[in-house]
Amino acid sequence: MLQLVLFNLTNGLIVGAFYVLMALGLSLIINLSNVVNFAHGNFLAIGGYLAFTLTPYLGFWGALLVSPFLTAIFGYIIEKLLIRHVYARNHIYSLLLTFGLGFILQDACRFIWGPSPLPLGIPDILSLPITADLFFITWYRVFMVVVVIVAVAGLFAFLRYTRVGMRIRAGTLDLDTVSALGVNVAALRSYNFAVGSFLAGLAGVLAAGQIGLNPNMGDDLIMPSFIAIIVGGVGSLTGTLLGGLLIGVASALTTVVYPAGAEAVIYIIMALVLLIRPRGLLGEEGMLT
């Protein structure tokens, strides 16, 4: 029994790490720009599909490196073309815009790559389990966790030590003052969106290696991201990090005792958080009005 619990705990951390990657990108965008990017799941899909197209030329590693950057550029363009128009307006418009954008992107994926599921080839060594006992931990999963850790560390370092990062953090707290201090807020938002898209693209490549590609792969993943953000607290990246891990682990541990309830427990946690501590575990009061 203990072995089963340990197995599932490890598994939960792996799944949670993935949720974290997704949710962080979404959280970045929400925190600075107050835009809930409904199309985030579709950016993830695009990241995966781009990797699929690049793999024959660059191999898996090359695709893994290049695809998120391409996704980031794509996100930057989308932000400049479409999203920047709705910042000044009622929030409902940004929700609708990204919602519609999601539809367009999903259909674009269907159109370009076809409706059938596609596999993303991963290097053979990654497909092997790490030991015979821990047969369910393949090297690919370990790799995923490593990538997530590097990405998260990179993100926090970026936010803490680079100028752009500092401005983003400041902008999250008080965008007007940042603007008054002479920072180009429009450019800041664009970079922020690009970083968020980068994370989504990266998540997409990792996901594709695990579950393959299909046009609506993002749809199922976006809900756990929302919940991770709500549970962790809107406005706090560390909160999102904790939120993602929490729901990943909770879900996995529930599978031990009651597999059919693995999804339900995520919602139950969210409901509990809303009831007991509405701003989320690490959220700050009044972060988002």
Place this chain on the structure above:
Amino acid sequence: MSDKIRLTTPRRKFLTATAALGGLQLTSPFIIKARGETPVKIGFIDPITGSLSALAVSEVEGAKWTVEQMNKKGGILGRPVELLVEDSANDTGTGVQKAHKLIERDNVDIIMGDVNSGIAYAIMGVTSDKKVFHIVPGGHTDPITGKDCKWNTFRTCNTTAMDAAAVTGELVKRFGKKWFFITPDYAYGQTLQANFVKNLTALGGTWQGDMLPIASSDFSATLIKAKAYKPDVLLNNMGGSAQINCMKQFVQFGMNKDMALGGALFEIESVRSVPKEAQAGWWCMEWYWNQPDVPLVKQFVDAISPAIGGKKPTARHWMSYVSLHAARLAAETAKSLDAVKMAHALSDLELPPEVALMPGKIKYRAGDHQLMSDIFVGQVHPPGPGGPDDLFKIESTVTGEQAAGSVESTGCKITWPS
């Protein structure tokens, strides 16, 4: 916040375009036009967009080709056939709406659909109300020809009872009686597992299983459990992407060395999209293109292949083909397009070999309107010498009647309109 709405040129152009779009509403939708006198209209509703789209696209391809061929040979009752394809988008409300549209606005004579069983039910409600002849080519859930059967509805693909009965014997014989199930937690999955369990326990077998959410992508927890149980066979009842992911992870964890893998359906559309190592296991196919003992099959395969991109047809293409020809035969036997007469005519009507394309003599059983087709049990393998679609080896064939059980056991009681 000032939003000046100026009717600038781009806006004007857009409005004009929209008006034109509205005007175009007067024209008919997506149709295979047929020349000649009043055509026989067949409405085909399928989830062309959404998670089942790969299967739906195959069905629609098969249907379009079949109608073209039919029209070359004089159509139905001497009249050309017009196929109207509508997308149910994997949403019941839309499916019902399209059914209304096809029946009320387009006045179709026959309705076909849907791959999604829930939508197939909902459409059955509409067609039986409006007394329209309805064939379900590829929706699998049992009650369609079971406890919810209707006089006007026929079903081409198998029931879960049939699939389970066909496969169980072979799996027990080859591998053993201790099984582990991975099943999606909804009506189709539950009935499938229940039917497997029924057949397995009849042979003295034992089992354990997990019910998982339909769209699961991570199976480690349940595979860990399975490995601990040490079964002879692991049954993968999942569908779509979930099935594919389960297969991949099963192989990744090296479990294919410890136990056999099997299940009911692993459709060619899905087999094509898994990596080679996961192209394995013992399954049943409702139809397969490579039947060396049945010469008419090769003719069909060679004829349709160019129209579907050079690939070989799958069971889904065949389901459309059989359904459309069955409708034609029903109309020609009844000499009418009246739904009641057609339904009576099709009951127990034996389909000719060039329609059946399989060894046995197949027909839609009168008691429950279920097609008693042969079921091919065999092994999926990576592409062989026959080409990229050479993915399955038929090991045994079970007839529909053998697998289906009696009409009473399905719970179907058909009440005909007076």
Place this chain on the structure above:
Amino acid sequence: MSTPLATAPSPAARPWRQLLIIWALLLTVPLWLPLLGGYTAMAGRVLVFALAAMSFNMLLGFTGVMSFGHAAYFGLGAYGAGLCLKFVAASTPLAMLAGTLLGGIAGTLFGLLLVRRRGVYFAMVTIAFGQVCFYIAYKWDDLTGGYDGLRGFARAPIDLGFATLDIANNGTLFYFFILLVFGLAVGLQALVLGSPFGRTLLAIRENERRARFLGLPVERHIWLSFSISCFFTALAGSLYALLNNFADPLGLNYIMSGNIVMITVMGGMRTFWGPLVGAVLFVMLQDYVSSMTTNWMFFVGMTFVLVVLFFPRGLMGMLKRKAEA
């Protein structure tokens, strides 16, 4: 350039002409719709979505609160009606009552959790709640039929004592039934919005802080507005179940919510009749485009984007602007 403040004319003061035109069109639908390539079931669908969107608009357009999970109450209304018809009694009015209560009460209770939140966070939580309902609907399959949806019920003819309305088999009669319910509901909404309560909602929409300084119990008003909106949306949902003889989990999820929002915005979210116009446009667009091409998602998504960027006031909003200019 200031936008007109709380001077959205109360629906009661609306020009007679507009009302007359709208009702004339609605009452004669069975006559002219088939000529345009429509069919009566489509008209029923338009009305149901219009009612849902108008109910939602009470919250969005008139109170300024953004719920992006309204499909939850719509779907609960549908399930309530279906479950009642299936398990309790074959009575259409009872089913409608059951559905309305189920969705309305759920919304009222949920609203209590929400009232302190605003803006994007509020929207996110409403989305999450919607998904919870979706999840319950497809998980509790013994009761709800799960993923396959709730079936095995049909709308029952209504026995008025002196006559029986056979809405089960007569499509045109059912359309008029929906129209009747629609009319009553919409009339009620107009009364609510034209009352002092409705005026207060407008005040809250325009400037919440000022309303608070005036001593208005802002949270209570928002909660009441949310609650009323949910009751009406659930009514629309119960009609939807009657229309399809079916209720399924997809009526609850965030895509349906998004559609409701879109319909409202497309028609004009600060106008009373806007959502009706939006529903007409949306249903026609969806119906038509999905027959023409399998890439309909692209067109629907493009419509959303274009409306947001170029027609944020919606069709009715634009017409109103031109009339005022």
